[in-house]
Amino acid sequence: FGAPESAHMFEGQDDEQPDAVCGRDCITGITAGIVGLNLRTPVCASPEFIRKIVLPPPPPSAQWSGPENCVNGTCIFSNVVQNGGISLITSPQHADIIKSYDIDADGGAYPPPFYTEQIEGKGIGLRANRSIVKGEVLMTRGATLIAQTEALIEWEVAVRDTMYDAAMARLPKGRRDAFLAQMGRDVHDKINKNSFQFFIHGAGEERARHLAAYPDIAKFNHDCRPNVHYRITDATITTIAARDIQRGEELAISYTDIFLPSKQRKERIQNWGFECACALCQGPKNETIASDKRLRRIEKLKADLNNFKEIKVTAETGAEYATLHEEEGLHAHLGSAYTRAALNFALFGDEERSREYAWRAAEELSIEKGPESGDAQAMRELAENPRAHWTWGKRRTLKK
Numbered sequence: 098f099g100a101p102e103s104a105h106m107f108e109g110q111d112d113e114q115p116d117a118v119c120g121r122d123c124i125t126g127i128t129a130g131i132v133g134l135n136l137r138t139p140v141c142a143s144p145e146f147i148r149k150i151v152l153p154p155p156p157p158s159a160q161w162s163g164p165e166n167c168v169n170g171t172c173i174f175s176n177v178v179q180n181g182g183i184s185l186i187t188s189p190q191h192a193d194i195i196k197s198y199d200i201d202a203d204g205g206a207y208p209p210p211f212y213t214e215q216i217e218g219k220g221i222g223l224r225a226n227r228s229i230v231k232g233e234v235l236m237t238r239g240a241t242l243i244a245q246t247e248a249l250i251e252w253e254v255a256v257r258d259t260m261y262d263a264a265m266a267r268l269p270k271g272r273r274d275a276f277l278a279q280m281g282r283d284v285h286d287k288i289n290k291n292s293f294q295f296f297i298h299g300a301g302e303e304r305a306r307h308l309a310a311y312p313d314i315a316k317f318n319h320d321c322r323p324n325v326h327y328r329i330t331d332a333t334i335t336t337i338a339a340r341d342i343q344r345g346e347e348l349a350i351s352y353t354d355i356f357l358p359s360k361q362r363k364e365r366i367q368n369w370g371f372e373c374a375c376a377l378c379q380g381p382k383n384e385t386i387a388s389d390k391r392l393r394r395i396e397k398l399k400a401d402l403n404n405f406k407e408i409k410v411t412a413e414t415g416a417e418y419a420t421l422h423e424e425e426g427l428h429a430h431l432g433s434a435y436t437r438a439a440l441n442f443a444l445f446g447d448e449e450r451s452r453e454y455a456w457r458a459a460e461e462l463s464i465e466k467g468p469e470s471g472d473a474q475a476m477r478e479l480a481e482n483p484r485a486h487w488t489w490g491k492r493r494t495l496k497k
């Protein structure tokens with residue numbers, strides 16, 4: 098047994114001669130070797146069975162089920178292999194786009210530079226177990242559940258809950274358990290309290306808004322001055338250290354717009370259903386007042402820097418704008434601050450300072466949006482040759 102021809106035959110070449118001893122329907126030594134079996138005598142099996150064990154399984158992207166359970170054009174789609182299991186509640190058009198995504202399986206720093214623990218006043222959270230360097234990727238995760246927001250809003254509760262049940266039933270047990278372990282009374286409440294909003298472009302903007310569940314990422318608590326930045330690309334979420342982090346610090350992201358003044362931030366957080374217990378919100382009143390003052394100045398300078406009808410700024414205004422971001426601890430937003438500073442120096446024809454801030458912007462944007470992002474690339478181009486940039490000297494000319 099074990100002639101090479103027999104192995105060849107099992108790879109689907111039906112025109113070959115049957116094996117002399119037990120015909121086509123057997124596994125012999127060589128084929129057994131391919132699939133890791135140690136056989137002395139042939140084992141008879143159907144060609145179907147043999148194909149299944151000899152040929153590699155179809156890729157995860159081919160293993161989608163659905164549309165099922167459709168209600169007004171929104172259906173359930175699921176894949177138990179992709180990313181360890183994912184369910185979608187969306188339209189067939191949006192599902193097709195999600196299916197084309199290269200959803201990343203679990204990744205990030207290993208071993209994880211953090212542990213889970215109860216954090217006073219916040220429930221569970223993540224804490225650094227070693228010092229973490231700015232720019233380190235902490236976790237990448239693919240979504241467990243993606244749901245079209247408009248559908249969830251429009252449906253009656255009973256319909257919505259039936260769809261949730263169907264979506265949950267199609268997840269492998271481990272993925273379902275991780276989803277259900279999130280904070281919240283029921284599936285709807287868990288989605289509300291833990292999901293991330295993102296937009297699926299390419300199937301009309303009207304119903305592009307979706308919510309995605311990433312149970313591991315939902316363990317990050319909120320902080321108004323977060324040390325962790327996140328971005329969602331093609332349904333994969335990436336969390337990155339926004340600054341150097343010391344061992345023992347809590348790792349936190351922001352759930353809301355961190356440029357809002359403290360009162361409005363607190364109101365938004367209350368709409369999420371909790372009182373913010375972050376250091377800034379719980380800190381001394383004078384720090385909140387100083388922070389609000391910086392935020393107002395940032396807003397004013399932003400409007401001035403964006404004003405191209407009249408010149409209300411000097412070459413240094415962009416640098417002041419960036420410094421305020423640093424002082425305010427807006428680490429996850431330094432990319433856009435340095436970008437504005439670099440462009441403003443270019444507008445005033447200051448080559449050296451434009452280069453300096455463009456490099457800083459490129460570095461920050463590589464962290465915030467990814468090294469290959471268009472924004473990071475644009476800043477690298479500006480840094481290489483400010484004089485060739487379309488902004489070069491434009492404000493200087495206007496001033497004259």
Ligand SMILES: C[S@@+](CC[C@H](N)C(=O)[O-])C[C@H]1O[C@@H](n2cnc3c(N)ncnc32)[C@H](O)[C@@H]1O
Pocket residue numbers: 218219220221222279280290291315316317318319320369370371372373374375
């Ligand atoms: C996405 S979960 C984060 C993980 C959560 N702490 C847990 O125990 O599962 C969001 C919930 O965590 C709590 N939380 C997050 N950030 C907080 C903060 N800054 N202050 C107080 N509670 C917070 C709130 O109860 C909020 O609804």
